[in-house]
Amino acid sequence: MVPLVLLASLVVTIDLRSIDAALSARVVRGIEAETAAVWRPYGVDIRWVGGRDRPAVVDVELTAFVERRALPPPAFARLFALGAVRLHVDLQTHEPIWISYQAVAALLDGRPSDRRMMATRFQEFADIEMGRALGRVLAHEVGHVILGAPFHRPAGLMRARFSADELAAPDRRPFLLTDVDVARLRSRPNSEPRASNPEPRTPNPDRISARGPS
Incomplete structure (x- = not known):
């Protein structure tokens, strides 16, 4: 579970877009910084495009939508979907990533009052x-x-x-790759996936979910 820096860097570009989710500049910076920080120890270089120059060499191109509405719910009681992406049979072509602002906000708001006090009192802390x-x-x-x-x-x-609590806390240890996934990343084929389709579509599993407030 300890991050191991890969010798060869994988360059991933993400075109981050918002649909009906008024994201402050602070929230956008937080999304970009955290996504990059999670993957950096493994030799994955996340670059952000969309009005910015694209790198000369790109291994994977992604589009990610953050939207206000909830995603279609998973088939488990008391769970709701936070994000989704659909992979095709070849595991190379893919459609856009979808993230539900509403679901993440509801999850954070469901914490006991003592654990969301700072976010309730200070907008800057809530945005972070x-x-x-x-x-x-x-x-x-x-x-x-x-x-x-x-x-x-x-x-x-x-x-x-x-x-x-895992999603909101500064501690990134719950978000390390397992040794199995590190090995899978090391053995990743060099074939370049096709760029994600920027047109909005209804996402299907696989979804990441969160347990709702008790």
Whole structure:
């Protein structure tokens, strides 16, 4: 579970877009910083495009939508979907990543009052937590694509469920890759996936979910 820096860097570009989710500049910076920080120890270089110059060499191109509405719910009681991406049979072509602002906000708001007091009193603190949480959900969905893994692990970044406290806390240890996923990343084929389709479509599993407030 300890991050090992890979010798060869994998360059991943993400075109981050918002649909009916008024993201503050602070939240956007948080999403970008957290997603990149989760993957940096493994030699994955996340670059952000969309009005910015694209790198000369890109291994994977992704589009990610953050939207206000909830995603279609998973088939489990008391769970709701935070993010989704659909992989095709070849595990190379893929559609956009979808992140639900509403679901993440509801999860963070469901914490006991003592654990969300700072976010309730100070908008800056709330934005920092929201950016961090959305970034971790996005990092998970990026993992499905670059690992070619439509399944989940019992622990680490690629597990199926995250708690509100895990998503909001500064500690990144719950979001490390397992040794199995590090090995999978090292053995990743050099074939370049096709760019994600920027047109909005209804996402299907695989989804990352969160247990609702008790």
